[in-house]
Amino acid sequence: MMLAVGLHSSDLVLVVAVFLACSVEMVEALTIVLAVGTTRGWRSAFEGTAVALICLGALVGIFGPTLVRVPLDWLRVFVGGVLLVFGAQWLRKSILRASGLKAQHDEDEIFAETVAELDEIGNRADRDRLAFVMAFKGVFLEGVEVVVTVLTLGASSHRMGLAALSATVALFLVGVAGVLVGRQLSEVPENAMKMVVGVMLLSYGTFWSGEGLGIRWLGADAMLFGFVALYGAFAFGAVKTLQRNTYEGGPVR
Amino acid sequence: MSVVMKAAKGFWRFVVDFFVGDTPELFWSALGILVTVGVASRGLGLHQLSAVLLPLGVVTALSLSLLRARRRTE
Numbered sequence: 001m002m003l004a005v006g007l008h009s010s011d012l013v014l015v016v017a018v019f020l021a022c023s024v025e026m027v028e029a030l031t032i033v034l035a036v037g038t039t040r041g042w043r044s045a046f047e048g049t050a051v052a053l054i055c056l057g058a059l060v061g062i063f064g065p066t067l068v069r070v071p072l073d074w075l076r077v078f079v080g081g082v083l084l085v086f087g088a089q090w091l092r093k094s095i096l097r098a099s100g101l102k103a104q105h106d107e108d109e110i111f112a113e114t115v116a117e118l119d120e121i122g123n124r125a126d127r128d129r130l131a132f133v134m135a136f137k138g139v140f141l142e143g144v145e146v147v148v149t150v151l152t153l154g155a156s157s158h159r160m161g162l163a164a165l166s167a168t169v170a171l172f173l174v175g176v177a178g179v180l181v182g183r184q185l186s187e188v189p190e191n192a193m194k195m196v197v198g199v200m201l202l203s204y205g206t207f208w209s210g211e212g213l214g215i216r217w218l219g220a221d222a223m224l225f226g227f228v229a230l231y232g233a234f235a236f237g238a239v240k241t242l243q244r245n246t247y248e249g250g251p252v253r
Numbered sequence: 254m255s256v257v258m259k260a261a262k263g264f265w266r267f268v269v270d271f272f273v274g275d276t277p278e279l280f281w282s283a284l285g286i287l288v289t290v291g292v293a294s295r296g297l298g299l300h301q302l303s304a305v306l307l308p309l310g311v312v313t314a315l316s317l318s319l320l321r322a323r324r325r326t327e
Contacts, residue, residue, distance in 0.1 A: 077291075084286070084287075088315050092276065092279065095319060101323060101326055205311075209287055214300060215290075227308060230308060231311075238319055242319065242323060
């Protein structure tokens with residue numbers, strides 16, 4: 001199915017999935033960097049962030065070209081499998097949060113906890129090793145998930161450029177928003193975004209792994225929208241069912 | 254233990270935690286679904302059945318994982 005601007009319908013799902021996944025992860029990383037920067041000074045926080053971004057770029061540089069050379073069917077099964085696991089994990093977490101069985105991800109709380117942790121340690125220096133490590137870890141760990149999403153979706157659809165562009169736009173917008181707002185982005189509807197990404201990753205995972213295993217989907221690319229509708233309806237139904245049956249207990253992991 | 258071995262073990266732990274995390278049931282379910290659908294589609298030529306089996310398996314695995322999570326709160 002082709003859209004008016006010359007993009008395939010699968011490209012649209014790809015752009016939205018990568019953009020939202022990157023935005024969610026970057027908001028989490030930005031919260032940590034802001035907490036480190038305001039508590040321990042910006043120099044080491046920026047250095048940690050920069051080194052983490054260089055390492056993530058190196059990962060893309062190493063694994064990107066390698067992935068493209070893998071035979072297409074094997075690549076699709078592998079990528080589809082990774083996306084199924086990732087998508088299921090994201091969707092499960094967002095369903096549990098939406099239904100009240102798991103505590104909501106609270107950027108304000110994470111910011112306060114990080115600041116408190118760093119305040120306790122004290123001993124600031126011009127080059128702060130602790131601030132560097134915290135900023136590096138925050139950006140690198142959140143970024144690895146972005147890298148895997150971009151590489152897998154980009155390589156399997158042979159649209160690496162489009163996936164990278166979508167990720168870059170998300171990175172830029174979240175960065176600009178962070179600078180403008182000057183604090184953690186707690187107003188971002190993170191759980192809703194996570195749920196949409198989970199649905200999209202699962203849809204792509206089902207589509208690509210099926211193609212790699214020899215299934216020819218009814219309606220070809222358009223079947224992606226069928227999966228989005230299926231998993232979206234499942235998520236909605238699961239949230240409603242779990243909300244009705246929620247027990248008063250502590251949040252689960 | 255050499256530095257290389259330590260680094261390799263650390264990397265392996267990171268990879269396992271990254272892909273399996275606290276929901277091993279989802280990882281093993283995805284693997285099971287892919288193997289089953291692969292056998293049905295590639296081995297037995299049951300393409301239409303496989304097209305139903307794959308999304309059905311995903312929904313079932315996710316439902317069971319959610320039920321497991323709900324039981325933990327009881």
